[in-house]
Amino acid sequence: MRCDEARRLMPLYGYGELAPADEERFEAHLHDCNACQRALDGQSRLNQWLDDVALAPPEGMLTASRVELRSRLAGEPRPGGFRAWVRDTFWFRVGAAPLWMQGAAALVLVAAGFFGGRGFGPSEAGLAVGSEVRYVQPQNSGRVQVVVYETHERVFTGTLQDEPIRRLLVSATREVSNPALRVQSVELLKNDCRSGEIRSALINALQHDPDPGVRLEALDGLKEFAAEPQVRNVFSHVLLGDSSPGVRMQVIRVLLQQRQEDEMVGVFQELMRREPDVYVRQQCTRALQAMNASAEEY
Amino acid sequence: MEQVAAAAVTGTVQRMDEAALIRAAQKGDERAFEALVRLYDQNVLRLAYNLLRSAEDANDVYQEAYLRVYRNLHAFRFDCSFQTWLYRIVTNLCLDALRRRKVRKEESGTVETADGALDRMVSIEEERAHGDPQRELLSNELRERIGEALQALTPRERMVFELRHYHGMRLRAIGESLGTSEEAAKNCLFRATQKMRAALGDFV
Numbered sequence: 001m002r003c004d005e006a007r008r009l010m011p012l013y014g015y016g017e018l019a020p021a022d023e024e025r026f027e028a029h030l031h032d033c034n035a036c037q038r039a040l041d042g043q044s045r046l047n048q049w050l051d052d053v054a055l056a057p058p059e060g061m062l063t064a065s066r067v068e069l070r071s072r073l074a075g076e077p078r079p080g081g082f083r084a085w086v087r088d089t090f091w092f093r094v095g096a097a098p099l100w101m102q103g104a105a106a107l108v109l110v111a112a113g114f115f116g117g118r119g120f121g122p123s124e125a126g127l128a129v130g131s132e133v134r135y136v137q138p139q140n141s142g143r144v145q146v147v148v149y150e151t152h153e154r155v156f157t158g159t160l161q162d163e164p165i166r167r168l169l170v171s172a173t174r175e176v177s178n179p180a181l182r183v184q185s186v187e188l189l190k191n192d193c194r195s196g197e198i199r200s201a202l203i204n205a206l207q208h209d210p211d212p213g214v215r216l217e218a219l220d221g222l223k224e225f226a227a228e229p230q231v232r233n234v235f236s237h238v239l240l241g242d243s244s245p246g247v248r249m250q251v252i253r254v255l256l257q258q259r260q261e262d263e264m265v266g267v268f269q270e271l272m273r274r275e276p277d278v279y280v281r282q283q284c285t286r287a288l289q290a291m292n293a294s295a296e297e298y
Numbered sequence: 299m300e301q302v303a304a305a306a307v308t309g310t311v312q313r314m315d316e317a318a319l320i321r322a323a324q325k326g327d328e329r330a331f332e333a334l335v336r337l338y339d340q341n342v343l344r345l346a347y348n349l350l351r352s353a354e355d356a357n358d359v360y361q362e363a364y365l366r367v368y369r370n371l372h373a374f375r376f377d378c379s380f381q382t383w384l385y386r387i388v389t390n391l392c393l394d395a396l397r398r399r400k401v402r403k404e405e406s407g408t409v410e411t412a413d414g415a416l417d418r419m420v421s422i423e424e425e426r427a428h429g430d431p432q433r434e435l436l437s438n439e440l441r442e443r444i445g446e447a448l449q450a451l452t453p454r455e456r457m458v459f460e461l462r463h464y465h466g467m468r469l470r471a472i473g474e475s476l477g478t479s480e481e482a483a484k485n486c487l488f489r490a491t492q493k494m495r496a497a498l499g500d501f502v
Contacts, residue, residue, distance in 0.1 A: 076369070
């Protein structure tokens with residue numbers, strides 16, 4: 001083996017990536033070549049230095065990343081080809097997120113704090129996760145005063161008839177960073193839609209929530225009020241403007257149950273004019289046929 | 299399915315066969331998916347953090363990689379190992395990020411720490427050289443040179459080097475992850491070490 005070949009194989013030798021025959025030839029060359037032996041020593045030193053400069057992610061980062069991932073997954077539709085398509089398109093109810101995802105909800109703010117505010121100082125100092133140092137004040141005695149804001153968990157228990165519980169749940173329907181929390185809150189509130197506040201929260205969720213699962217839950221809660229002009233008006237807007245075919249399909253079903261045919265023919269015909277989804281179009285066509293209205297002349 | 303879920307709850311899921319976890323996760327077992335995430339996510343984060351030197355960017359890669367795994371796991375057919383598949387996703391995301399930086403010339407050579415932005419090499423433990431001025435001087439200069447040498451590598455050379463040196467992956471697996479041959483990965487590693495030796499010639 002010549003020195004130039006030995007130098008080419010040297011990095012692979014260091015990482016144990018040489019074939020046995022090449023390794024044997026390399027070592028035989030090394031035995032007889034002081035220059036290559038020195039070069040190999042240099043390679044070993046370089047590897048040692050490179051080990052020394054390796055960086056580990058900051059303390060707490062892995063946990064924060066896992067928490068954020070759980071939260072994001074909670075907002076993801078369940079994948080799975082045809083089954084997923086059927087569920088996304090036809091399912092009436094979207095089940096609540098799994099428990100481990102729900103448990104992540106309270107920790108989302110921790111993750112946001114970590115990546116937003118570089119919050120690993122307090123945890124390194126042994127403070128509670130979520131703590132934030134706000135003021136640092138040197139004192140004459142040589143001591144230092146550090147003011148820390150801490151986030152504390154409070155637990156509320158009660159029924160849906162309890163005002164504080166209702167308010168908290170309504171507030172949770174607007175928790176933008178946590179779709180699992182929004183789904184669960186809407187699912188609970190929809191069983192008690194007599195309150196105007198709750199109905200407004202569901203209407204808001206149906207019109208503006210970015211997650212189709214939340215919108216479907218809100219629609220489910222509002223369907224019994226579909227006879228009311230305000231709610232039906234919202235349904236019409238959702239039917240013509242919602243981005244999810246599953247939601248649009250479900251709105252058609254709810255509206256059909258109300259038998260307000262004359263009023264809805266125009267909306268369905270407008271939908272036919274703009275609807276890109278073939279299954280929603282089929283459903284809409286069937287609805288118009290059931291009303292003895294034309295699906296063509298609009 | 300029930301067994302997988304129960305095992306996940308009791309923590310014994312880590313000892314489960316990886317293939318069983320994948321199959322359970324493919325059927326919608328969320329706890330199996332979480333256990334699958336935890337098999338490699340420490341290495342994923344470390345790889346992204348070392349390559350990108352930014353907590354935000356590394357977290358972005360972490361999130362996007364596992365979201366893609368979640369969305370596409372149902373299509374995983376065991377044609378390669380799960381780790382290879384995962385690393386293929388992660389390395390592609392990291393390479394994209396590195397290339398974007400090259401284009402934007404945003405590579406600052408700094409790393410974010412709790413104390414703010416520090417030069418990557420300066421952020422290494424100082425105590426090694428502490429108390430020995432001559433060694434400290436050498437150490438600081440060496441760190442700078444290593445940092446420059448790493449930055450001078452192409453994104454692909456950097457990736458191969460990172461996976462081989464810090465993650466102990468075999469070159470064949472690296473080649474599979476990067477969608478190239480073992481031979482190409484070998485050449486990449488050779489070029490990377492040559493460049494570093496050239497840059498650090500005075501020290502090596």
